[in-house]
Amino acid sequence: MADDPFALFDAWFAEAKAAEPNDAEAMALATASADGFPSVRMVLLKGHGPDGFDFYTNAQSSKGRDLAENAHAALLFHWKSLRRQVRVEGFVILLPDEVADAYFATRGRDSQIGAWASDQSRPLDDRDLFERRFEEMKRRFEGQEVPRPPYWRGYRVVPAGIEFWTDRAHRLHERRLFTQTDSGWTEGLLYP
Known part of the structure; x- marks a missing residue:
């Protein structure tokens, strides 16, 4: 294997954070x-990470309900300014409550109340109904920390495959596919 897919992702993600005008961390979740x-x-x-x-999301949302029924998902990062994308396919696990609690505590107060x-x-x-509910929650938690709602959860997509796509002239794109096997990651190329 020429590269570790996670090291390659780290490098591409760092470049995206420097180059993308908005939300380099935005990803499509299927x-x-x-x-x-x-x-x-x-x-x-x-x-x-590896x-x-x-x-993170509301487990009662449509995506949360989908994941409860079918714990498989795909992600797509599209960094247009770099002419790159990364596709991830795998299964999904719930993160431990203490991890979700720790992340929830870092969110802005209004985001916590919105949850x-x-x-x-x-x-x-x-x-107006939503805005009234938001104001009610602001009053409810006034003067105290906002705890994580029990239905607000953390999820991890554990990859079975990660594809790195680079735009090339004349649609002769480069596609590197890393596949998880019992002995680790293998790398191959795909036709564009």
């Missing part, structure tokens, strides 16, 4: 329900 109906949305990478790629006020992904009759 999930599917138990019956295979797919859904994709943008989330933010909140941690990564064990996988971490994000309590929002029934994420559920129908909302009008925006």
Whole structure:
């Protein structure tokens, strides 16, 4: 293997943070329900390393429900300014409560309160209702730390495969695929 996929990701991610005008940590998260109906949305990478790629969300949201039914997901980082993308496919595990608690404590207070006020992904009759709930939660937690809601969880995508794509002239792109095996990572190339 020429490179460790996580070292390569670290290098590309560092370049993206320096080059991308907004949200280098933005990634598309694709999930599917138990019956295979797919859904994709943008989330933010909140941690990564040799064990996988971490994000946080409401477990009662559509993505949380999908992951409870079908613990497989795909991620896509697209760094347009660098003309690169990284695709990750694998299975998803829940992060321990203490890890979710620690991350939740680093969020801005309004973001913490918003996690309590929002029934994420559920129908909302009008925006005023959400804003009233937000103000109610502000009063509820006034003068105290905002604890992590029990339904707000951390997730890790544990990769089975990681593809590094580089744009090349005339659509002759370079595609490097790292695949997890019982003995570690193997690397190969894909036709563009």
